[in-house]
Amino acid sequence: MIVNGHGEQPRGADVIVDAALNAPDAAGQPWGDAGPSLIVLANSFQAFEEADRPGLPYAGPHPVGAMVPVRMRDGARYVSLLEVPPSEVIVLGNRA
Amino acid sequence: MTSPFQAAQLGRPRPSAIRPVPLPRRERYHPSPADWRDEVIYFLLPDRFSDGQESTRPMLDPARRREFRPPDFRWDAWAASGGDRWQGGTIQGVASKLDYIKRLGATTVWLGPVFKQRRTDDSYHGYAIQDFLEVDPRLGTREDLMALVSSAHAAGLRVILDVIFNHTGNNWVYQGDVDRPPYRPWPDFYRRGRWRSGSGGLTDSVATVEDGVWPEELQSDAHYTRAGDGSLGAGSLDDPHAEFRRTDFVGLRDVNFDSAPALDDFARCYKYWIALSDCDGFRIDTLKHVDADNGRNFCGSIKEFAANLGKADFFLVGEVAGDDRTAERYREVLGSNLNATLDIGESRRLLHGVAKGLVAPGAYFSFVRTWNDDLGSHRNSGRRHVSILDDHDHVSGDKVRFSSDAASQHQVVAGVALQLFSLGIPCIYYGTEQAFAGPEKVERDQYLPDYNAGNPPPDKYLREAMFGPPHPRKRGADGIGRGAGALDTTIPGFGPFGTTGAHAFNPASPAFVRIAALARIRQRHPVLRYGRLYARQISILGRAFTDAPPGELIAWSRILDEE
Numbered sequence: 259m260i261v262n263g264h265g266e267q268p269r270g271a272d273v274i275v276d277a278a279l280n281a282p283d284a285a286g287q288p289w290g291d292a293g294p295s296l297i298v299l300a301n302s303f304q305a306f307e308e309a310d311r312p313g314l315p316y317a318g319p320h321p322v323g324a325m326v327p328v329r330m331r332d333g334a335r336y337v338s339l340l341e342v343p344p345s346e347v348i349v350l351g352n353r354a
Numbered sequence: 355m356t357s358p359f360q361a362a363q364l365g366r367p368r369p370s371a372i373r374p375v376p377l378p379r380r381e382r383y384h385p386s387p388a389d390w391r392d393e394v395i396y397f398l399l400p401d402r403f404s405d406g407q408e409s410t411r412p413m414l415d416p417a418r419r420r421e422f423r424p425p426d427f428r429w430d431a432w433a434a435s436g437g438d439r440w441q442g443g444t445i446q447g448v449a450s451k452l453d454y455i456k457r458l459g460a461t462t463v464w465l466g467p468v469f470k471q472r473r474t475d476d477s478y479h480g481y482a483i484q485d486f487l488e489v490d491p492r493l494g495t496r497e498d499l500m501a502l503v504s505s506a507h508a509a510g511l512r513v514i515l516d517v518i519f520n521h522t523g524n525n526w527v528y529q530g531d532v533d534r535p536p537y538r539p540w541p542d543f544y545r546r547g548r549w550r551s552g553s554g555g556l557t558d559s560v561a562t563v564e565d566g567v568w569p570e571e572l573q574s575d576a577h578y579t580r581a582g583d584g585s586l587g588a589g590s591l592d593d594p595h596a597e598f599r600r601t602d603f604v605g606l607r608d609v610n611f612d613s614a615p616a617l618d619d620f621a622r623c624y625k626y627w628i629a630l631s632d633c634d635g636f637r638i639d640t641l642k643h644v645d646a647d648n649g650r651n652f653c654g655s656i657k658e659f660a661a662n663l664g665k666a667d668f669f670l671v672g673e674v675a676g677d678d679r680t681a682e683r684y685r686e687v688l689g690s691n692l693n694a695t696l697d698i699g700e701s702r703r704l705l706h707g708v709a710k711g712l713v714a715p716g717a718y719f720s721f722v723r724t725w726n727d728d729l730g731s732h733r734n735s736g737r738r739h740v741s742i743l744d745d746h747d748h749v750s751g752d753k754v755r756f757s758s759d760a761a762s763q764h765q766v767v768a769g770v771a772l773q774l775f776s777l778g779i780p781c782i783y784y785g786t787e788q789a790f791a792g793p794e795k796v797e798r799d800q801y802l803p804d805y806n807a808g809n810p811p812p813d814k815y816l817r818e819a820m821f822g823p824p825h826p827r828k829r830g831a832d833g834i835g836r837g838a839g840a841l842d843t844t845i846p847g848f849g850p851f852g853t854t855g856a857h858a859f860n861p862a863s864p865a866f867v868r869i870a871a872l873a874r875i876r877q878r879h880p881v882l883r884y885g886r887l888y889a890r891q892i893s894i895l896g897r898a899f900t901d902a903p904p905g906e907l908i909a910w911s912r913i914l915d916e917e
Contacts, residue, residue: 259775259908261709261771261772261908261909263709263710263768263904263905263906264905265760265761265765265768266762269905269906269907270894271892271902271906272892273890273891273892273909274891276911276913279913279916279917285916286916287916300871300872300874302764302771302872305867305872306764306864306867309867310862331893332898332899336899339907344762344765345762345765345767345768346768346868347767347768347771349775349875351879351881351917
């Protein structure tokens with residue numbers, strides 16, 4: 259779960275994820291050749307945009323269904339979240 | 355359509371006594387959910403939610419709020435209307451909005467108290483009961499309540515009633531016609547004086563259903579502590595006779611549980627409502643002001659009764675004000691007789707602070723992770739908490755909603771997301787989904803000197819009327835009834851955002867749309883309801899991973915098995 263705690267400015271960051279569940283050899287995970295990744299399950303900004311402007315495709319970051327690759331740095335597994343708009347919410351999961 | 359059960363029950367007056375009456379019994383009752391963490395609760399005050407007449411008035415656009423004030427609009431009259439006047443919401447009105455509530459993603463309606471108040475009082479909040487076996491006529495009828503629960507169940511929703519057994523309304527005066535004498539410590543007490551009558555005066559005997567208090571068992575002096583007016587904060591939590599427990603509650607008469615029949619009589623009154631209405635749970639008001647042993651016995655009695663009807667986990671959530679350790683104490687002593695307590699203490703203030711970027715998220719997550727847990731894993735502790743972002747009291751902290759002074763019409767979604775995806779059963783207070791914020795700052799500063807000011811500040815700015823009544827009801831008994839004659843046309847209704855005559859049921863509002871989308875995801879994925887919770891560190895611009903500071907991304911995981 260990702261919430262932008264800033265009410266007026268977009269925020270981005272790398273976010274730690276569970277190392278065991280998101281390892282390349284994690285049990286029960288259907289990674290393909292691309293390796294571990296998380297899927298966007300919900301995006302509050304997208305939900306509003308699509309309701310407010312029906313018919314227009316959402317063009318912002320992290321649309322629902324997009325894959326966010328799990329990376330590794332200094333022994334930690336993480337995902338990169340870009341430009342989450344103010345007070346918006348993104349839910350990531352390892353299963354759709 | 356009225357069922358045979360309803361026809362049989364409604365064809366007779368409500369019982370005048372509760373002990374000798376066989377409680378009603380349906381053929382079938384609606385079962386409890388497998389896990390109350392599956393629910394999203396929506397809390398509303400019946401007088402302030404809907405009158406079912408919204409189609410007769412426009413929908414409010416907060417950006418054009420000034421257009422929803424008549425030329426003779428006065429801020430002092432609007433504020434006075436909200437302070438102590440019934441606005442005209444009804445149980446039928448609630449029933450007309452079940453689709454709205456469901457569309458938001460809520461699954462359970464917590465209905466503020468619907469029981470009969472003194473006909474001459476303006477206790478629109480419902481916490482000052484005169485007749486424990488009747489619905490207040492300003493809100494509707496027993497039939498309306500039964501129909502509401504039935505409709506809710508048919509729509510896949512549950513209903514929680516708000517019950518009070520710590521105190522009754524101000525239904526009598528002390529000897530010498532004194533209303534609020536000074537507190538007398540245990541074991542001392544006063545003698546009761548006369549009853550309040552249905553006309554607003556005093557009477558020596560209870561002659562009509564509008565006099566004194568009902569059912570008749572509650573007319574026993576022994577049922578009342580009669581200790582006068584003390585401090586609600588004085589005394590030790592360990593002392594069953596502490597001042598904060600024995601005092602009248604701001605004039606509402608404290609119940610004496612040293613009298614054994616009192617507990618049984620109140621429990622039986624509320625069992626009547628379970629049996630009659632088929633409701634799914636109770637929110638228990640002022641539980642802290644009842645000692646924990648009697649609280650346990652009351653809850654145990656209710657749980658047993660409901661279980662015998664087929665409600666295996668009738669939901670009981672207690673209001674335990676004060677610090678969170680006090681609530682923890684009640685959860686410990688009451689054990690499984692109490693499902694949960696309302697998170698109305700420090701955790702509520704932390705939710706506000708984190709969601710507004712004023713407090714580091716770790717403060718909230720470490721708080722919920724350390725909930726005392728004897729349930730095998732911290733993931734289970736959420737079932738014992740109902741998380742609150744806003745409510746009708748804000749017993750601690752500011753007396754204004756989250757969205758007052760929020761950065762946007764959807765900033766409140768950040769707080770609701772913390773509720774939906776953190777531990778605990780989320781509870782959304784009506785108007786949250788419309789980002790109720792009160793009047794604009796310049797208006798408050800100029801016209802409303804009591805806005806979040808005073809000691810304590812008034813509750814009214816937490817209780818705007820969602821349906822935008824043009825006018826409130828007349829004072830007292832003159833306001834009872836459905837027609838225009840019951841309305842006070844000299845002052846405006848207490849509509850949201852400092853308006854009158856426009857409703858706010860907008861399913862396309864910025865907050866509503868977002869909350870609905872998030873609630874759908876919560877419903878779809880068990881991990882989001884049952885999973886363990888881990889706060890996650892973040893790295894900004896490639897720097898080292900650290901705990902998130904205020905105003906940055908708030909990140910956490912829920913983990914359940916391999917998901």
